[in-house]
Amino acid sequence: MTLESYLLVGAALFSLGLIGALSHRNLIAVLIGIELMMNAASLNLMAFNRFVVTDPTTGQIFVLIIIGLAAAEVAIFLSIILRIYRAYHDIDAEKLTKLSG
Amino acid sequence: MLEQAVIYTFVAFVLIGGGLAAFSRQILYAIIGLGISLLGLAGLFLNLGSPFVAAMQVLIYIGGITVAIVFAMMLSIAMSIRPPDPDARKLGFAIACAVIFFGAVAHLIRGAQFQQIASPASEKAWSVGALGHALLTHYNVVFETLSLVLLLAIIGAILIARKALPKENS
Amino acid sequence: MENAILFAPELICLLMGLVLFFCTVLNWSYRTTRGIAIASGIAMIAACLWTLSLEGEPFFPGIYAIDFFSQLIKTALAVGFLFVVIASANPLTVDRNGWLEVPLFFIFSTLGMMMMVSATELLTLYVAMELAAYPVYIVVALHRNADIGGESAAKYTVQGMAASAISLYGMSFLFGTFGSTYFSDISIPHAATQPIFYLGLLLTLAGFFFKLGAFPFHFWAPDTYETAPHPVITFIATVSKVAAIGILCRLLSLAMPGGWESGHAQTALMWASVIAMSLGNLAALAQKDLKRLLGYSTVAHAGYVLLALQTFAEWGLTAALFYAIGYFAMSFACFLVICEIGRSEDRITIDSVSGLYKRAPFLSFTLLIGLFGLIGLPPTVGFVGKWFLFSAALQRGQFYLVLIAAINAAVALYYYLLIIRQLYWVEPATQNTIKPTPLIAVTAMATIILVIAMGTLPGPFWDLAARAARALIS
Amino acid sequence: MDTLTLILLTTISPLACFIIAIIFLVQQPRAAQGLVLFGSAVSLLSAIGLLAQGPVEPLRFLWFQSGAIQLQFGFILDGPSLMFGVVVAFITACIMLYSIGYMAHDPSKTRYFAMLSFFAWSMLSFVYAVDLLQSFIFWELVGLSSFFLIGFWFEKPEAAGAARKAFLMTRVGDVGLFIGILLILQLVSNFDIPSLLDPQTGLSTQVSPGILNAITLLIFIGIMGKSAQFPLHTWLPDAMEGPTPVSALLHSATMVAAGVFLMIRLHPLFMAAQDTALIVLSIATFTAILASTIAMVDTDIKKVLAYSSISQLGFMLMALAAGSLFAGVFHLITHAVFKALLFLCSGIYIHAYHTNSMAEIGRSGGRRLKATTIGLIIGGAALSGVPPLAGFWSKEEIFAQLGHNGFNIYMAGAFLAAFLTAYYTFRMIFLITKPDQAPASDHSHPEPLNMKAPVLILTLGAIALGFFGSNIAHGLGLIPQHHSVILMIPTVGVVILGILIAYLDYGRDNAPRTGFISKIAPLNTLFTNKWYIDEVYRVTIVAITHALSRILHWIENHVLDGNYDRFGLGILRTGVKSTRIQGGWMQLYLGWAIILLAVVALYLGLQ
Missing domain, CATH: 1.20.120.1200 (NADH-ubiquinone/plastoquinone oxidoreductase chain 6, subunit NuoJ)
Structure with missing residues (x-):
């Protein structure tokens, strides 16, 4: 496959991620969409790494770092989701009026 | 093939x-x-x-x-x-956004001329050893920072997910 | 050893961060922890001042640059950190479980911002950006009401993650265009022929626009401003704005020689500027929540800053840096007061400040000066700063742009005046007086002095900003 | 003493007094009062010293420099600024003296005197400013300090509202001025006023007439706001809610005069821009008539004086637009003196009888305050233009100028306004001195000396100042023209006619005590309701702003907060315990942002 086709696959993956992030009401699904977007960037980097760059370490390290950061990001975001879940799990009517007012 | x-x-x-x-x-x-x-x-x-x-x-x-x-x-x-009822308008909007974005990016990609190299770099440059070396020389800052981020994320995740104490001040 | 000196501010930041970490592990009292955080802020400022005029590259060449620009911004960041920690004396809106960790996250976020303005390589920049962002995601979530905190954190985090994914995608194209992640390898003449380069730059900038709260990535600002705990929003509204303007300056300075002629990026930034300022000001007119209103005002001010940055000239860069420091002071003055008066309230509406002059004369004066600055009245930095921003655009002959900005500044007057009226002309609902602690009073005084001094004697500050801008361009 | 010391003493001493008073003397109002008065005396003496030295070259100092751009501050010491500087310092000193009595029992005296001092500093610095940006800064500061002074009694909601209205309306004008200044920056990158005005190399030689018209018109918008010209005049009568000495200071001699003074400063530019001059002339004439008609039906003494100020400012701008620098300056100076006098007199009445109504003052025995009543009559006569008092000479000069340059319609308008001026002034005098019923009992006490002294001084000024016309012309570097006696006849004629009708309506023994205008009901209603201008604003600008903000508010409520509802209710209704993103609002925006990025990217790609 050529560089161009890799990039197009990356763009398609990014767009799919975008659909996921924009259309879902569920926070986890949104998170999944964003993960796909980040992976599209990874694919781009690896493709450029293979076809354009003379020293291929940079792109690989970039992707490794992205994987690491994604782990951190997911950890934070999932804990936020748990917090929200807990807040609304023991929700009561009074709280609701407070929110909507 | x-x-x-x-x-x-x-x-x-x-x-x-x-x-x-x-x-x-x-x-x-x-x-x-x-x-x-x-x-x-x-x-x-x-x-x-x-x-x-x-x-x-x-x-x-x-x-x-x-x-x-x-x-x-x-x-x-x-x-x-x-699962919640699908919101067709929202999905349509999302698809429209994605299609427009994909169209634009694909158009640019097809028009781009990258300075491609003739053949892939040598096997040695791709080795794990080279990666490790670069991480500890070129990119040592990045490496250290990443570990810091991970540490913070762990602390933060524990903190956020911890069950809140009963409110003292209300 | 020399490298350690160059890296001193970050090193001290890191070390003090670890000390703060031990405070949380040993479960010391919040007073002690905050005291240590204040001490670390002072130490950081000292380190920044010490390294202010040094230059060099402490790590592998091309990754990380210490120059006057980076050190100036770092100084501002250190001062900002110190001020925010002082302002969070009694952060009742923060989850009681998380009090001890708040200074910890602030200091690491500051560290990330410091690294961000020094980074001269995409990967370093990206990692530093995330180091700066993640602690803020966490502290936004630490609202004492899990529902409010979760809501606003979810929104802020989703926006932030999406923006950084877009940014990352853009960076991958920059990497592809130049075959390198080093800024020094980015050559504009080569890139100007490549539309994909502009795509990369555009998408990369999106992440930083998010940080700055500029159009089109501004919509998190009002919501988060409204619902985040007060000390946290003070941090976002002051410290992270300085860093965002700084990094935008660094990125745009790459395109400086000849950037104007190539035109595309300029056009995009110009529209972003116009829309941001108009949208921010119009939406602010309808607000009742004070923090939300200031959120929209941030959007508008980001527009003013972009007005100068889109000139792609040294003068514009200098004006933007000057305004960054001035804006920090003005908006800190407002948020300090919000932290003080709203300790136990989740939401601060305009009514919360009614008759504040009777309950807390000095605090209301501080807020007044902050608002005068945001309006842009002469004795404050708001006037001179806006003047510089506008004249930067005028030098490019963009008269109509300045016209729009001037009309916007006039519209903005209305809602700021609404707050001022509430402050001084409405009877207070309660009679409880608020007496700031001496430390907070001194901080407020320092902020007021900074706002006025930069407004009346802009010369020295301007020279600093100009020196930083030259360091960037050269 | 050398010029520099004098000018610094003139401008800096009020500032120093302000700082010292506001920081150290909050608890010692008497000390603050003494200090501020001392500062103002120093300022006045130095200003007189400067005037005695005569015009000198401007002093310029570098404030800020970077590359090609340099900002300077400095002092321009030519005829207009020297003379007007003395007038400002003089009136300020008189009013501070007067305030000692007027504000004797006010709890926040320090704040009051400090703000007066701050105001004096900004106004004086504005008058002497050599740089256009410096002018603008002090112009804004004048507005800011008047905002505080008008709203001084902020416990009164009217005062607070008036202060806000004054600030907002003058700021509308300031935007125009600011844009004009920016235009100058863009075109010539030079703010030095003397070099901008230079007939050989100045602004008028460097730009096309169209641009010059645009610039001067924008500047005139600023003047309209500050000097309360139609349609930005409605803030001035409301601003009478402040303490009366403040009204006397701000709305007779100084703040509103700042606009006129700016026009004096930039007079050559306005003369070079023919179209602008004509527009200014029309607006000024219309304003002069409009304000006089309102003044002839109003019953509040301060409101009458306020409208009278608007109308007299119109006269000054007429003179300037018609081409006579001298007439404008002359009327500015004489008006400053007699209008301050009238305000101080009204302040004494209000202080003594606690009412603003002229008829009430008369009934309570206003004429028993002898010195005040003499001041009122002399000041009123000077305002009407009764020879040989100050107003006569300056107004006569304006008519002469209009006649000389053949502005016949405007001259007719000016005569009408002069007639109305005489009428409403004497209506005021008659209402106070010839009440419809005898005062019940004499419980008034004579005015204190420190309030009487400024009145006496200003009375002398109102009598004598008219004879110094040739000195003023000389100070401006002009040779005063001598006009024929023929022209004085209609001038005196309209004045006498006005006084006569006022006498018939209010002065004679069994006068009807209603104005002749009440016989023409529609006009009477129109005038009483101030030409409905505030109402027009209310249904147009204010309504539009409200509608706009209401729409935005609706969007907030239904698109944003609505989702809070949906978020919570959705969980209850369906029992779906999922964590959903809060509504579609945020994703919608993110989507739009993406589309925008894509469009921009495409635009780049298609280049």
Whole structure:
């Protein structure tokens, strides 16, 4: 496959991620969409790494770092989701009026 | 020929998995989609000459992150309940955004001229040893910073998810 | 050793961060922890001043640059950190469980911002950006009401993650265009022929626009401003704005020689500027919540800053840096007061400040000066700063742009005046007086002095900003 | 003493007094009062010293420099600024003296005197400013300090509202001025006023007439706001809610005069821009008539004086637009003196009888305050233009100028306004001195000396100042023209006519005590309701702003907060315990942002 086709696959993956992030009401699904977007960037980097760059370490390290950061990001975001879940799990009517007012 | 077929299989993995993640209303299917897509990506990475990154992708992304998402889902969502009604307008809008964006980017990609190198760099440059060396020389700041970020994320995640004490001040 | 000296501010930041970490592990009292955080802020300022005029590259060449620009911004960041920690004396809106960790996250976020303005390589920049962002995601979530905190954190985090994914995608194209992640390898003449380069730059900038709260990535600002705990929003509204303007300056300075002629990026920034300022000001008119109103005002001010940056000239860069420091002072003055008066309230509406002059004369004066600055009245930095921003655009002959900005500044007057009226002309609902602690009073005084001094004697500050801008361009 | 010391003493001493008073003397109002008065005396003496030295070259100092751009501050010491500087310092000193009595029992005296001092500093610095940006800064500061002074009694909601209205309306004008200044920056990158005005190399030689018209018109918008010209005049009568000495200071001699003074400063530019001059002339004439008609039906003494100020400012701008620098300056100076006098007199009445109504003052025995009543009559006569008092000479000069340059319609308008001026002024005098019923009992006490002294001084000024016309012309570097006696006849004629009708309506023994205008009901209603201008604003600008903000508020409520509802209710209704993103609002925006990025990217790609 050529560089161009890799990039197009990356763009398609990014767009799919975008659909996921924009259309879902569920926070986890949104998170999944964003993960796909980040992976599209990874694919781009690896493709450029293979076809354009003379020293291929940079792109690989970039992707490794992205994987690491994604782990951190997911950890934070999932804990936020748990917090929200807990807040609304023991929700009561009074709280609701407070929110909507 | 066979190699080509394998690559296209991986591409299909990536796109089908992505589609499943993007369109599925069942959250579990979406996670499975993400897993498939990431697996496909790992294959492509392998094909692009980087077995180490591919391995990391499988180990950390699929083995760690995706599993964590599954746990979070199980902790927070009652699996049995009916998924929420689809919001067609919202989905349409999202698809429209994505199509416009894809069109624009694809157009630019097709028009771009990158300074491509004739042949891939030597095997040695791709080795894990070279990666490790670069991480500890060129990119030592990045490496250290990443570990700091991970540490903070762990502290933060524990802190946020910890059950709140009964309010003292109200 | 020399490298350690160059890296001193970050090193001290890191070390003090670890000390703060031990405070949380040993579960010391919040007073002690905050005291240590204040001490670390002072130490950081000292380190920044010490290294202010040094230059060099402490790590592998091309990754990380210490120059006057980076050190100036770092000084501002250190001062900002110190001020925010002082302002969070009694952060009742923060979850009681998380009090001890708040200074910890602030200091690491500051560290990330410091690294961000020094980074001269995409990967370093990206990692530093995330180091700066993640602690803020966490502290936004630490609202004492899990529902409010979760809501606003989810929104802020989703926006932030999406923006950084877009940014990352853009960076991958920059990497592809130049085959390198080093800024020094980015050559504009080569890139100007490549539309894909502009795509990369555009998408990369999106992440930083998010940080700055500029159009089109501004929509998190009002919501987060309204619902985040007060000390946290003070941090976001002051410290992170300085860093965002700084990094925008660094990125745009790459295109400086000849950037104007190539035109595309300029056109895009110009429209972003116009829309941001108009949208921010119009939406602010209808607000009742004070923090939300200030959120929209941030959007508008980001527009003013872009007005100068889109000139792609040294003068514009200097004006933007000057305004960054001035804006920090003005908006800190407002948020300090919000932290003080709203300790136990989740939401601060305009009514919360009614008759504040009777309950807390000095605090209301501080707020007044901050608002005068935001309006852009002469004795404050708001006037001179806006003047510089506008004249930067005028030098490019963009008269109509300045016209729009001037009309916007006039519209903005209305809602700021609404607050001022509430402050001084409405009877207070309660009679409880608020007496700031001496430390907070001194901080407020320092902020007021900074706002006025930069407004009346802009010369020295301008020279600093100009020196930083020259360091960037050369 | 050398010029620099004098000018610094003139401008800096009020600032120093302000700082010292506001920081150290909050608890010692008497000390603050003494200090501020001392500062103002120093300022006045130095200003007189400067005037005695005569015009000198401007002093310029570098304030800020970077590359090609340099900002300077400095002092321009030519005829207009020297003379007007003395007038400002003089009136300020008189009013501070007067305030000692007027504000004797006010709890926050320090704040009051400090703000007066701050105001004096900004106004004086504005008058002497050599740089256009410096002018603008002090112009804004004048507005800011008047905002505080008008709203001084902020416990009164009217005062607070008036202060806000004054600030907002003058700021509308300031935007125009600011844009004009920016235009100058863009065109010539030079703010030095003397070099901008230079007939050989100045602004008028460097730009096309169209641009010059645009610039001067924008500047005139600023003047309209500050000097309360139609349609930005409605803030001035409301601003009478402040303490009366403040009204006397701000709305007779100084703040509103800042606009006129700016026009004096930039007079050559306005003369070079023919179209602008004509527009200014029309607006000024219309304003002069409009304000006089309102003044002839109003019953509040301060409101009458306020409208009278608007109308007299119109006269000054007429003179300037018609081409006579001298007439404008002359009327500015004489008006400053007699209008301050009238305000101080009204302040004494209000202080003594606690009412603003002229008829009430008369009934309570206003004329028993002898010195005040003499001041009122002399000041009123000067305002009407009764020879040989100050107003006569300056107004006569304006008519002469209009006649000389053949602005016949405007001259007719000016005569009408002069007639109305005489009428409403004497209506005021008659209402106070000839009440319809005898005062019940004499419980008034004579005015204190420190309030009487400024009145006496200003009375002398109102009598004598008219004879110094040739000195003023000389100070401006002009040779005063001598006009024929023929022209004085209509001038005196309209004045006498106005006084006569006022006498018939209010002055004679069994006068009807209603104005002649009440016989024409529609006009009477129109005038009483101030030409409905505030109402027009209310249904147009204010309504539009409200509608706009209401729309935005609706969007907030239904698109944003509505989702809070949906978020919570959705959980209850369906029992779906999922964590959903809060509504579609945020994703919608993110989507739009993406589309925008894509479009921009495409635009780049298609280039």
